[in-house]
Amino acid sequence: MSTSGYAVERAIDIIAGARPNFMKIAPIIKALEQRKTEGGPLRYRLIHTGQHYDPRMSGDFFQQLGIPEPDVNLEVGSGTQAEQAAGIMTGYEALLLREPSSLCLVVGDVTSTMACAIAAQKLHVPVAHVEAGIRSGDWGMPEEINRMVTDAITNWFFTTSEGANENLRKAGIGDDRIFFVGNTMIDTLLGNMDRLRAPAFVAEQGLEPGGYFVVTLHRPSNVDASGPFAQLLAAIAEGTRGMPVVFPVHPRTAKTLRELPGFPESIRLVDPQPYLEFNWLVKHAKAVITDSGGITEETTVMGVPCMTLRTSTERPETITIGTNELLGTDPAALKPALDKLFAGEWKKGGIPEKWDGETAGRIVAELERLLGRNF
Structure with missing residues (x-):
């Protein structure tokens, strides 16, 4: 789908490709739309990579969570992880060359997250990573590789926990690039309870x-x-x-x-x-x-x-x-x-800090501030 008329200045590409992404982008889109009605400066383009193409893994979520139809669907489809990553990178690179953006916003740790971050950085488009800094320490998990690669080339890190913040600090990331905002997936859960x-x-x-x-x-x-x-x-x-x-x-x-x-x-x-x-x-x-x-x-x-x-x-x-x-x-x-x-002996548990349903608003406020600067 063409996105002609998409203003590059303060324009964000929001990347989604697989089921775990959709719960994370929905509240961000809602917060951006709310700020737009209030005169906020940011605009966005929703890009579905097509990594999950089965309606049960993708389409139902768009409908139920009020996510608008994607502006672009790269339609990468099935394949090995390498084939999917290559298809996503090729498709997203072509889009950016044709219609540039000011920022690539990726969420989570799926193949689409890593592939779009790489394509964006190679074309000098800054990257923001939502759910940055989490680590399992298990390199046998494809998601762990995706997290590490994405965070290695991310400009701004939006995190869910102090543990994630510490992981990033240990990797040499300065506090001025780390934003402890909470968990957008919990925004979605609380908003739909x-x-x-x-x-x-x-x-x-x-x-x-x-x-x-x-x-x-x-x-x-x-x-x-x-x-x-x-x-x-x-x-x-x-x-x-x-x-x-x-x-x-x-x-x-x-x-x-x-x-x-x-x-x-x-x-x-x-x-x-x-x-x-x-x-x-x-x-x-x-x-x-x-x-x-x-x-x-x-x-x-x-x-x-x-x-x-x-x-x-x-x-x-x-x-x-x-x-x-x-x-x-x-x-x-x-x-x-x-x-x-x-036996009734399971722990009751509590709720982590900032998992309060307000994360997306904090992210959008930071993006407005960050994109108001010169890169």
């Missing part, structure tokens, strides 16, 4: 609040090998004591599931859920078992017990402050954790 709605299958299956678990799994270490994956599902079923386990199946996970001869009856496979339905399920679950990072933030704010099947996390505040516990990838770790839950 009264709109959450139950999926149709909840009534059909007779699921009751507090009477089921939610599971999400997609990390290669958990789902790529059918044998270990089957053992993990068996441990989940045993530890949850026959209670229903709702499992929205990520496309990556579905491939391995098809190779299994079967799985426990209590595990109920469902399609990937839209935002409002998924978070209704999380809010009313007895607990969540996951290998996602973002979900641990949402469970922390909603006060829902969470168990993370990973050996590291880039969001340690969900453990030190929130409701999350890191169990590792050994299925044997599940039963003691679930026994603790059933």
Whole structure:
């Protein structure tokens, strides 16, 4: 789509490409639109890279979260991580050469984040990174590489925690480039809490609040090998004591599931859920078992017990402050954790600083100040 008429001065490219991005950009767009009505100077161009092209992973989120139709869709589609990164860089470079921008705003840690940051910097377009500075220390995670590369070439860093600030300081980033603003994904959650709605299958299956678990799994270490994956599902079923386990199946996970001869009856496979339905399920679950990072933030704010099947996390505040516990990838770790839950001994947790629903406004205020300077 052409964006002719897009004024370069104080114009921001907002990059989104995959499901985790959409919750993070929605409140920023809303804050920019609000400031526009108040006479604010910033304008934006929304660029969808097409990294997630399945409507269940992309389109539903745009509709539910009130995100406008993208000004540009690079339509990169499927491929290996390198193929997707190359396609995104090529497409975004061509757009910037044709219609430049003053700033590239990237969020999170997906391939689109890294690829657009690289393309922008090579054309001397400054980069701002929302959710900068988080680290797991696990180079086996593609997201960790994306974070490190993006932050190595970022101009301005918008962070979710003091831990992220410290990670950036250790990398030599000055405090004048670090802005501790909070968590835009929590802006989205708090802004939509009264709109959450139950999926149709909840009534059909007779699921009751507090009477089921939610599971999400997609990390290669958990789902790529059918044998270990089957053992993990068996441990989940045993530890949850026959209670229903709702499992929205990520496309990556579905491939391995098809190779299994079967799985426990209590595990109920469902399609990937839209935002409002998924978070209704999380809010009313007895607990969540996951290998996602973002979900641990949402469970922390909603006060829902969470168990993370990973050996590291880039969001340690969900453990030190929130409701999350890191169990590792050994299925044997599940039963003691679930026994603790059933005994009523799970920690209550708290909410990290600045996870208050006002993050996007703080980001836009800083951008107005920063873009009022000469680069």
